[in-house]
Amino acid sequence: xxxxxxxxxxxxxxxxxxxxxxxxxxxxxxxxxxxxxxxxxxxxxxxxxxxxxxxxxxxxxxxxxxxxxxxxxxxxxxxxxxxxxxxxxxxxxxxxxxxxxxxxxxxxxxxxxxxxxxxxxxxxxxxxxxxxxxxxxxxxxxxxxxxxxxxxxxxxxxxxxxxxxxxxxxxxxxxxxxxxxxxxx
Amino acid sequence: xxxxxxxxxxxxxxxxxxxxxxxxxxxxxxxxxxxxxxxxxxxxxxxxxxxxxxxxxxxxxxxxxxxxxxxxxxxxxxxxxxxxxxxxxxxxxxxxxxxxxxxxxxxxxxxxxxxxxxxxxxxxxxxxxxxxxxxxxxxxxxxxxxxxxxxxxxxxxxxxxxxxxxxxxxxxxxxxxxxxxxxxxxxxxxxxxxxxxxxxxxxxxxxxxxxxxxxxxxxxxxxxxxxxxxxxxxxxxxxxxxxxxxxxxxxxxxxxxxxxxxxxxxxxxxxxxxxxxxxxxxxxxxxxxxxxxxxxxxxxxxxxxxxxxxxxxxxxxxxxxxxxxxxxxxxxxxxxxxxxxxxxxxxxxx
Amino acid sequence: xxxxxxxxxxxxxxxxxxxxxxxxxxxxxxxxxxxxxxxxxxxxxxxxxxxxxxxxxxxxxxxxxxxxxxxxxxxxxxxxxxxxxxxxxxxxxxxxxxxxxxxxxxxxxxxxxxxxxxxxxxxxxxxxxxxxxxxxxxxxxxxxxxxxxxxxxxxxxxxxxxxxxxxxxxxxxxxxxxxxxxxxxxxxxxxxxxxxxxxxxxxxxxxxxxxxxxxxxxxxxxxxxxxxxxxxxxxxxxxxxxxxxxxxxxxxxxxxxxxxxxxxxxxxxxxxxxxxxxxxxxxxxxxxxxxxxxxxxxxxxxxxxxxxxxxxxxxxxxxxxxxxxxxxxxxxxxxxxxxxxxxxxxxxxxxxxxxxxxxxxxxxxxxxxxxxxxxxxxxxxxx
Numbered sequence: 001x002x003x004x005x006x007x008x009x010x011x012x013x014x015x016x017x018x019x020x021x022x023x024x025x026x027x028x029x030x031x032x033x034x035x036x037x038x039x040x041x042x043x044x045x046x047x048x049x050x051x052x053x054x055x056x057x058x059x060x061x062x063x064x065x066x067x068x069x070x071x072x073x074x075x076x077x078x079x080x081x082x083x084x085x086x087x088x089x090x091x092x093x094x095x096x097x098x099x100x101x102x103x104x105x106x107x108x109x110x111x112x113x114x115x116x117x118x119x120x121x122x123x124x125x126x127x128x129x130x131x132x133x134x135x136x137x138x139x140x141x142x143x144x145x146x147x148x149x150x151x152x153x154x155x156x157x158x159x160x161x162x163x164x165x166x167x168x169x170x171x172x173x174x175x176x177x178x179x180x181x182x183x184x185x
Numbered sequence: 186x187x188x189x190x191x192x193x194x195x196x197x198x199x200x201x202x203x204x205x206x207x208x209x210x211x212x213x214x215x216x217x218x219x220x221x222x223x224x225x226x227x228x229x230x231x232x233x234x235x236x237x238x239x240x241x242x243x244x245x246x247x248x249x250x251x252x253x254x255x256x257x258x259x260x261x262x263x264x265x266x267x268x269x270x271x272x273x274x275x276x277x278x279x280x281x282x283x284x285x286x287x288x289x290x291x292x293x294x295x296x297x298x299x300x301x302x303x304x305x306x307x308x309x310x311x312x313x314x315x316x317x318x319x320x321x322x323x324x325x326x327x328x329x330x331x332x333x334x335x336x337x338x339x340x341x342x343x344x345x346x347x348x349x350x351x352x353x354x355x356x357x358x359x360x361x362x363x364x365x366x367x368x369x370x371x372x373x374x375x376x377x378x379x380x381x382x383x384x385x386x387x388x389x390x391x392x393x394x395x396x397x398x399x400x401x402x403x404x405x406x407x408x409x410x411x412x413x414x415x416x417x418x419x420x421x422x423x424x425x426x427x428x429x430x431x432x433x434x435x436x437x438x439x440x441x442x443x444x445x446x447x448x449x450x451x452x453x454x455x456x457x458x459x460x461x462x463x464x465x466x467x468x469x470x471x472x473x474x475x476x477x478x479x480x481x482x483x484x485x486x487x488x489x490x491x492x493x494x495x496x497x498x499x500x501x502x503x504x505x506x507x508x509x510x511x512x513x514x515x516x517x518x519x520x521x522x523x524x525x526x527x528x529x530x531x532x533x534x535x
Numbered sequence: 536x537x538x539x540x541x542x543x544x545x546x547x548x549x550x551x552x553x554x555x556x557x558x559x560x561x562x563x564x565x566x567x568x569x570x571x572x573x574x575x576x577x578x579x580x581x582x583x584x585x586x587x588x589x590x591x592x593x594x595x596x597x598x599x600x601x602x603x604x605x606x607x608x609x610x611x612x613x614x615x616x617x618x619x620x621x622x623x624x625x626x627x628x629x630x631x632x633x634x635x636x637x638x639x640x641x642x643x644x645x646x647x648x649x650x651x652x653x654x655x656x657x658x659x660x661x662x663x664x665x666x667x668x669x670x671x672x673x674x675x676x677x678x679x680x681x682x683x684x685x686x687x688x689x690x691x692x693x694x695x696x697x698x699x700x701x702x703x704x705x706x707x708x709x710x711x712x713x714x715x716x717x718x719x720x721x722x723x724x725x726x727x728x729x730x731x732x733x734x735x736x737x738x739x740x741x742x743x744x745x746x747x748x749x750x751x752x753x754x755x756x757x758x759x760x761x762x763x764x765x766x767x768x769x770x771x772x773x774x775x776x777x778x779x780x781x782x783x784x785x786x787x788x789x790x791x792x793x794x795x796x797x798x799x800x801x802x803x804x805x806x807x808x809x810x811x812x813x814x815x816x817x818x819x820x821x822x823x824x825x826x827x828x829x830x831x832x833x834x835x836x837x838x839x840x841x842x843x844x845x846x847x848x849x850x851x852x853x854x855x856x857x858x859x860x861x862x863x864x865x866x867x868x869x870x871x872x873x874x875x876x877x878x879x880x881x882x883x884x885x886x887x888x889x890x891x892x893x894x895x896x897x898x899x900x901x902x903x904x905x906x907x908x909x910x911x912x913x914x915x916x917x918x
Contacts, residue, residue: 008516011740015501021735022232022500022672031679032236045708047693068605112608112699117707126693233675416669416741500735502742503669505900506578 042128047111049129050104052144055090056123059097063115063124071108072115075101077155080162091121100152102144107137206298210287218447221491222249228492229499259436266327267433275322276434276441282314283448290455291366293465293479304365305353308456309346312411315449316342322442323430335430337419337506344510345410345417348517352404355521355528356460359384359397369464376468381461386535393531396524401461403521405493408453410513412446414494416501417509454490455483462486553581556899560589566663566906567913569887578898583891587884590917598877603629603703603844606877610864611697613879614915616659619645619652619688620857622701627782628853628864629703632846640834641705642784647718647826648691648700650819654725655684656858657812657819660765660910664809665736667907668745673736680728687717703844705837715827722820729816737813746809747800750893750905754803760889763882764860765815766909769795769808776856788825790818805908812910815858845872859883859910879918883911 033040042048059076077098079087087095115124134140147155226248230237238245263272289304291297301307316339323335359380360368372379383390383397410417431442458464463486465479473482504512558571568589574582594613598606610625611618623645630637662677685695691710692700700707736742752762754770767774775792777785793814795807846868854863860882867876886909894905 007740014738014740015497018500018735018739019496021731022496025234025672025676026228026231026496028234030231030236031234034239043690043693043711045691045693045711046689066605068601068608110608110612111694111697112611113693113707114605114608114699229671233672234679235675418669499672501670502665502736502739502745504741505745505898507898508744 042130044128046128047113047116047126049106049127049132050109050115050124051127052102052104052124053090054099054102054123054144054146056121057099057102057144058089058095058121058123059099060120062118062120066114066118067109068112068114069108069110071105071110073101073103073105074099077152078159080155080158082162083155083158089121098147098152098155099145100147100155104142104144106132106140106142206296209296210290210292210298211284213292214284214287214448214451217451218444219249219253221447221450222252222443224492225495225498228495232496232499253440256440257437259439261436261438262433264327264433268325268327271321271325272433273438275318275325276438276445277318278321279315279318280441280445280448282311282318283445283452285311285314286452286456289365290452291369291459291464292483293476294366294370295476297366302362302364302367305357305363305368305460308365308452309350309353312449312452313342313346315411315445318445319430322434326430326433328433331430331432334419334432338413338430341410341413341417341419341506341509341513344513345407345517348403348513348521349407349411351518351521351525352400352407353456353460355400355525356380358525358529358532359393361532365459365464369459369466372463373466373474375470376463378466379461379463379468381463389531389535393528396527397461399520400524400528401457403517403524404457404461405490407513407517408457409494409497410509411453412449412494414446414450414498416497416504418498418503419506419509450491450494451487454487454494457490458483458486462490558902566911567916569911569913569916571902571906573899573902575899580894580897580899580902583894583902585887585890587887587913587916590913592918594918595877595879598874600873602872603846603874606874607702608697608699610879611699612914613881613918614857614859614862614883614912615696616912617652617656617858618697619648619700620656620855621862622698623649623783624853624855624857624862625864626701626703627855628851628866629844629846631853632849632851632866632868633703633840633844635704635838635840637705637838638835640831641836641838643826643830644706644710644836645701646783646785646788647823647830648688650822650826651684651687651718651721653819653858654816655681657816660812660858661732661736661809664805664904664907664910665742667903668742670736670739670742673732676728676731676735680724683721683724687714687721690714690717702837704840705835709836715830718823718827722823725816725820729813733813737810743799743806746805746904746908748804749800749897749901750805750908751801752803752889752893756892757803757889760892761885762860762889763885764857765808765811766860766886766889768792769811769908770803771795771797776854776861780854782853782855785822787829788822790822790825793818805904808908808910843872845870854880857882859912859915860886879915881915881918883909883913883915884918887911887916 059074061074061076064070064072064074077100079096079098087098089095111126113126116122116126132140223246227237227245236245238248241247241251263269286308288299289297289301289308291304297304319335319338319342323331323333323338326332356368357363360371362368362371368380371385374385376382378385380397381401383394431439434442463482465483467473467478467482554575556573556575558573560568560570562569570586570589572584572586573580592612594609598609601609607622607625610621613621658677658681662674665671665673688698689695691714692698692707694700752766752770754772757767757770757772762770763774771794773792773794776782778792793811795802795804795811797803797807798810800806846866848868848870850865850867852863852865854861856862861880862882863880865876865878865880866874869875890906890909894902897905
C-alpha cells in the first residue's frame, strides 16, 4: 500500500523536475546559426576536398599508390630532354615528367589524408571546401591536369620521335660496335 | 447568468444567426490551429535549444501556411483493399466530434452558440465521437498495424474518459449546475474564487482546496490521453513499429487528422479553463473585466493550457501500453472517486 | 444468402498463435541496417532472429592488400562512432608486434582522445536510448555537447568522425596550442549536461518504468555469450580491460569501474546498462583531467621507426576497451609490408547475439528498448 503512494508521488515529482529542466532551456540562448548566411569557421587542418597544384606535381605516383580506395588516377609522360619549351616546375627546378592526366574521384575519396602526407612537393593538399555536391556521378570526378589535349598530343609526338631517334642511335652504335668487333675478329 | 447567444438577440432566432454562430468558432479554430502549429514548432525548437523554422516569412511565421499548402497539394491515396466510405469519412468524424463541443464553450459572457443548460454533459458526450472515428480509420485502412494502433488508441481513450467524467461530475456538484456559462459566472471575482482553489465561498473551502487541485491535475492527465499526446502517444508512436491509425492517410485527410488533434487540444483546454480556471473572468476581480476582456482572458488561459500540453510533449518519454492502463484504472480512478466523495460531502455540509 | 457458420470453421488449421513480424532493415532508430525477425504471441515476444550483413564491406579481405598504414582508415570505419578507440587497438597491436615504444606525449594524447571519444560514444548511446523510449529532447542536448567534442577532434586531427590520427609509432600530427584549455572546458560542459540529463531522463519515473526490470541479463549468461563493455558491467560483473589488463598508460590513472547494482529494478536490466554508461562518462572526465595535468608539453609525436612498416613474422591478438565492449585485433604477419590476415573481433557483433536470449517474454515495445540498451552499431557488426 505504501509502495503505491510512493509510486504516485515519484511519478508526480520527477515529472516536475523534468519540466523545470526544459523550462530553463526554453529561455536559454540557442545554438543554431542560419547556415548559408553564417558559418562556423573551419580549422585549416580540416580534411575536406583535395586540391592539386599541377605546377608542383612531379608525377612520382606516390599519392596514387598510397590511396586506400584507389581514387586517384594518374598518367605520366616523360619530358623529352630537347623539348623546345624547357618546362619548369613551380619551385624553379626543370620538369622531368609531364602529368597529362590527374583525376580524383571524390565519390570514392575517404578523406584520410594519406596522399597529402606522402607527396614530396606538397602539390596535393586538403582544402576546407565541403560544399561541392553534384547532380551527376561524373561531376564528382575532378580533373586537375593543366595540359590541354592538343598539348598532350604534341608531347606524345615529341616523345615518340625522341624514342625513335634514340632507337636509331642505339642500332647505329650497335652496328658500329659489332662492325668493329667483326673487323677485329 | 444564463447561457446567452448574442446573435440570437441581434438577428432573431433564424438560420442566419445559427450560421454566424457556427462560422465564428470555425474561423477562430482555423486561426488557432495555425497559431498552435507554429507554437508547437517554435516551442519544441526552443526547448531543444534550436530556433525552429526561420526561413518561411520573418522568423518562420508563415510556416503553418506552408505546411497547409504542402498537405493540400499532396496526392490523395486510398489503399487497395480499403473500405472507401469509412476511409474517407473517418477524419471528418473525429473532427466533427471535437467541433461539436464548441457549441457550448462560453467564450464570453454574451456568446454561447447553443443555449442549452446541460453544456458540461453535452461536451463530454460528443467528445466520445473521436473513438468511433479512430476505429473507423484504423479498420478501414486494411492494414493490420493500423488496426492494432486504432485498437490501442480506442482502449486508451475509453479508459481515460472515466476519470475525466468523474472530475466533471465533481465540478457539477461543486457548482450545483451543469451549465457552462453559469459555472463561469460563479467564478467571478479575484482568482481565489476559481474552482481550482475551491470556488466562491468563505474559508470553509480550505477543506476541499487540496482536492480541487488534485481534480484539476487528474483532468489534465486524462485530457492528455484523450488527445493522444505524449506521454500517451502510443497510437502515433514514431519510434515504434506501429505508426498508428493514420498510417495510410495522406494529403488533406492527414491534415484533417492533425486539425482534429489541435482542435481537441483546444477543447480540453477550454473545458479545463471553464471549470477550474474561471472561464472568461479576469483574475484581478473588477479590473480588466468586461466583454472583450472576457474573450481575451478566456483565450489567454486556454492557450496557457495548450502551452503546457506542448511543453509536456517534449519533456516526457512515452508510457508503455500496460502502464498506461495501470495509470488510468488503478491510479486516476481511485483518486477521482475519493475527490468526488469528499466534494459531495462538502456540498452536503456547507 | 449463405453465411459462414462458426461451427463450420476448422480452427485447428488457423495458425492464430504466433505472428511473424519483420522489423526491417530501415529503422526509425539510429542503430543502422539491422533486420529483426520477431515472433509475437499477441503482444509478447517469443523469439527474435537478427539478420545482419547489410553493411558488410569486406574490410578484413581488403586489408590483406593494404600495407599497415593504409589499414588504419579502414579500421576507423568499423565502429564509426568511436574511431579513436578502434585506431588505438589496431595501432597498439602492430606496435606490440614490432616492439615499438612510443614517446610519453603520444601516450597521453592517445589516452585523452580515446576517453573523449568514449564520452562522445556514450552520449549517442544515451541519446538514442531516450529516443527509443520516446523522449525527444535529451537527444538534442547530448548531440549539442557532442558537437563541441567533434570540434576539438577537427582542430586536432582534421576529421570530425573518422580521424586517421593514430599512426603506427605515434600520431599523424601534434595537437594545437590551446588543446588543454579546450578539453578542460568540454569536461565541465559534459558534467553539467549529464546532470541535466539525469534530471530530465534517467530518474524520470516514466522512463524508469519503461526500462527497469526489462531485458534482464544475468551475469552468467552474459559471460557465457561473451558480452563485454557496459552490457557485461550492467549485469554486475566487475571487468574492465583498462583495469584488469592495463594497456597504454591506464595504470597511471585512478578511476572506478561503474557496475550495475539494480538500483531501480533488477541487476542487469536496461536501466542498469544505461546508468553504467552515464557513470562511465563521469569516470572518463576524471581520467581526462588527470591526463591533462600529467601531459608533457614538449616531445616528439612520432617514434623512430623504419619508413616501411614490416613487422617480423608472427601473430598477435591485442584487445582494448572500446566504449561498446572489448575490441580485439588478431593480426598475422608473414614478414611483408602487407598483413597476411587482420581479424577484428567486434564487440557489437558479440553483444548482439545475446538479444534473443534476453528479449523472450517481454512486450514488443520492450524489444526496441532492449535493442537500444545493448548499443550496437552496424558498422562493427558487419565490418
